[in-house]
Amino acid sequence: MKMKFLGSLLLFILPVYIYAAVAAFTGKVTDVKTNEPIIGATITIPQLKISTTTNASGEFTFGTLPARGRYVVEVSYVGYQTSIKTVDLSNPASLTFTLTPSIIEAREVVVTGTVVASNSKNNSTSAAVVSKEDLQGSYTNLIDALAKQVPGVSQITTGPGISKPVIRGLGYNRVVTLSDGVKQQGQQWGDEHGIELDQYQADKVEVxxxxxxxxxxxxxxxxxxxxxEPLAPAPGKIRGEVLSNYSTNNGLTGSSLMLTGNENGFVWRGRGSYQNAYSFKTPAGYFPNSGFNNTNLSGMVGLNKSWGYSHLNFSYYKNNIGFFDPETVNDLYTTEHSRTLDYPRQDIRHYKVALNNNFVIGEGSLKVDLGYQKNQRRELEDSADPSLFFDLNTYSLDTKYSLPARNGWEPVIGLSGSIGHxxxxxxxxxxxxxxxxxxxIFGxxxxxxGANTVSAGVRYDYIQNKGKQLFEEGAxxxxxxxxxxxxxxxALGYTHVFNEYVNFKANAGSAxxxxxxxxxxxxGVHEGTFRYEVGNGNLKPERSYQADATLEFGNGILTGSVGVFENYxxxxxxxSNTNNETIVVPTEDLGTYPVYRYGQVNANLYGAEASLTLHPVSFIHFQNTFAYTHAQNNTFDRPLSFIPAGTLRNTLRFEPKVKGLHEFYFYAGVDNYFKQNRIDATFETPTDSYTLLNAGIGTTIKLGAQRFKVYVSGANLTNKRYYDALSRLKPGRISQDNLNLGVYNPGRNITFGFYMPFNLK
Structure with missing residues (x-):
């Protein structure tokens, strides 16, 4: 029945192909000071998922565009400030984009993950964009990279193998991870359940x-x-990328190969990635059986035509993660670090198929994303026969119809639905x-x-959960x-652009x-968390009332932003585990487990985020970020549990001109983490402040037209002993009568890597 419904939907919308008209859009990209053409600049229309580059004369052409409609065009080139314009294809005159040389390349970007894709300056949502090259360094996974670069983002970790995203103090099922236009469904409720995504697959990440x-x-x-994901190249082109890295702390080796092509609008992409790591090393020794390995295979085939696009994405992700064995509690650290995983461990497999469509209908467009996911999570206690085995199947539909813009008004209506089993x-x-x-459903x-943009929306949701009754041995x-x-x-949003250097944005709403x-x-006993968990069938929905405001500024010497947020x-x-409640489970190795029961309170979270970068001269960048979240359990008048500590990061980056090298840089940074004494003392322990020293060096070597980027980056260079506030391995976080872990976070880590984009045709 599900497939009949999806098929009927496609039969309804496919006829728009027949009536699509074709427009051509040409232009030129030049240097604003010299008026010289810029060769190799990238021109992107994100809403249509197409891109091209300028030729030897600085010219470009899009030949198969819709005849009507307004679209955001982004033009970028290394060493220049990004240019963004909205183009009306009903009057596709040739346009000239003039780029300004700048030491700030990406302050102005297009954000696509919001209801209306637009320039970040005119988008009220507080957003950060991290490029592919910024995702490369001493990071063990995608969330680790974001947490160390984006103010307000942190991570719940179980060693380097598992990271769960936290935004402004909220995690688990309160943060959506989106890939191929589909919400990732991997049973995010578990403390030790990471996200099943290839860290190498993103061309950029929007937070x-x-x-x-x-x-x-x-x-x-x-x-x-x-x-x-990376966009397909211009028609007749095939391009790709290969990258690899090695990290000394846990022997992490990672490699990825991607190819993508476009043959007269038939587009395709394929990627294969693999990672393998042994146990991570703390300043006190290796933490036993904390290695992991994962394999990801993904692909896409589709059409980019004047009527829009239709892309079929598919992926297979397999992850194996080792876990600590409580029976060896007297040996928290070891000198052994084999890549062979022992028991207990997780065996996770995630299958996904997504059909992404954007159909142009006159001056409007209909975006339809259909998804199917199968998430299989096996927890292997002492053999390949799983002790726990969750098998989740999810079908999803998301549609969004953007009506034709009139007099500056851009209306959108949307419908979404999902079925999980x-x-x-x-x-x-x-x-x-x-x-x-x-x-x-939403509007x-x-x-x-002028310089102002206002937005407003309303949404209605209906959710039903049906749990199956189960009797075991008559009980x-x-x-x-x-x-x-x-x-x-x-939701309400407002932005005001004072001038090209300063803009303001604010939001308020409920969720x-x-x-x-x-x-x-x-x-039951949750093997990965060493505790007995008890749900509550009488829980009510969470209701959030929140507001935030951000001031962004920047010129050639000073760039940055400062923002505040409030969330009730x-x-x-x-x-939580209250009154030290425990339960004896005779069939389990540990016997006695703490009981964690789900309950509800009223909570208030507020805080601030800021970034400031100084550019005293063109080759020196002094980058600073700050984030702090204050969270209070108002019901019991005590701090909310498991909230990230405040952070202050300072990085001094040098980019001198070196003969024979391109984009050469080296940096040194200090990450300061504040004390986290605001804890729920009934079952959580505080963490001390600590400071980590980081450094790195890299360059791009050009072999003809071929770019080859190499880098070395180091984290925690002083091999500091510390516990992170959101580490599940910190003292007191996991505890039974005979188990009280206190495992340091990873020590010194040096990463060597390279990244090489290339063209085959």
Whole structure:
């Protein structure tokens, strides 16, 4: 029935192909000072997922565009400030883009993950964009890279192998990770459940801070991480990239190869990636069985035509992660670090198929994203036979119709829905088998007048969770549940561009998140967290009321931003261990487990984020970022648990001209993490402040027209002993009568790597 519905939808929208008209769009890119053509500049139309480059005369051509419609065009080149214009294709006159030489290349960018793709200056959402080259360094995964570069983003870690994103103090099912236009569904409720994504696959990553529930629904109450895949090249071109890196701390080796092509509008892409690491090393020794390995295979085939695009994406991700064995508690550290994983460990497999479409209808467009995901999570206790085995299948539909813009008004309406079905395939049980249904509809409008842009939207959601009752040995294990949740959310946004150097943005609105099946129905030992978890079938939805404001500024010497946010959450859901409650489980190795029960409180989170970069001369950059989140459990008048510590990062980067080398740089940085004494002392321990020293060097070597980037980066160069506030391995975070971990975060790590983009045709 699901496939009949999807097929009927496609049959309804496919006829727009027949009536599509064709327009051509040409232009030229020049240097604003010399008027000389710029060769090799990249021109992108993100809404149509197409790009091209300028020829030897600085000229470019898009030959198969819709005959009508307004589209954002982004022009970029290394060493120049990005230029962004909105082009009306009903009058596709040849345009000249003049680029200004600048030591700041990416202050002005297009953000695509919001309801309306637009210049970041005119977008009220607090957003940060991280490029592919910025994702390369001493990072163990994608979330680790974002947490160390984007103010307000942090990570819940279980060693280097698992990182869960946290935005402004909110994580788990409150942050949406988006890839191929589809929300990643990998059972995000678990403490030790990371995201099943290839860290090498993104061409750039957009981080939307604050509620993005208007477009993405219930789970985006904290923000969105949007992975943007590389665009296909111009027709007749084939290009690719190869990259590899090695890290000394845990022997992490990673490699990825990608090819993408365009033959008269038939586009394709293929990628293969592999990572392998042994146990990570702390200043006190190696932490046993903390290695991991993962394999990712992905591809895309599709059409880019004058009627829009249709792309079929598919991927397979397999991840194996070792876990600490409580029976060896007296040996927290070892000198051994084999790449062979022992038990216990996780075996995770994620399959995804996504059909992404954007159909041009007159001057409007209809975007349709269809997705299917299968997430299989096996927890292997002492053999290949899983002790826990979650099998989750998710079908999703997201549509967005952008009506023709009139007099500066840009209206959008959207519809989304998903069906999730989870079964248990192992003898042990933690959560009941369940079905989850979600549907939502929203309306949004954006208006630009002069230097001002205002936006407003409203959304209605309906969510149903049905947990299956289960009896074991004559006793009820899961009572079963059926919960229906619905809510109306709204958002207001405002931006003002004072001049080319200063702009202001602000947002206010409400959002909601329905409790997930694990929070509603858990009842069992969670092997990866060493605790007994008990759900609550009477939980109510979380309701968030939040506001933020950001001032952005920049010229040739000084660039930066400063922002504040406030987020009041009614019925905030979290699991806690109160009164040192324990339970004896005779069939388990540890015997006695702490009991964590899900409950609700009223919470208030507020804080600030700031960045400041000084450019005293063209080759010196002094980069500084700051982030702080204050979180209070108002119900019990104590701090909220598991909140990141404040951070201050300072990096001095030099980019001198060196003969024979291109884009040469070296840097030294100091990361300062504040004390985190604001904890829920009933089951959490504080962490001391610490400072980490980092440094790196890199350059691009040109062999003819071929670029070859090599780099060396180092993290925690002083081999500092420290515990991060969000590490699940810090003292007291995991505790039983006979288990109290206190494992340091990774020590010194040096990463060697290269990145080589290339053209085959």
């Amino acid at each position: 939307l801070r604050g509620a993005a529930s208007l477009q993405y629904g219930s789970d985006a109450i904290g923000g969105v991480i949007n992975l943007v 989870s079964v248990n395939k192992a003898e042990e049980k933690l959560i009941p088998e369940y079905n989850a249904y979600a549907a939502g 949004f409008v954006k208006k630009t007048y 009820e294990r899961f009572p079963g549940f059926k919960n229906n949740f619905s809510s109306v959310s709204g 909601f998140r329905a409790p997930n099946p694990a929070e509603l129905g858990s009842n 959450i009614h019925n905030y859901i979290y699991a």
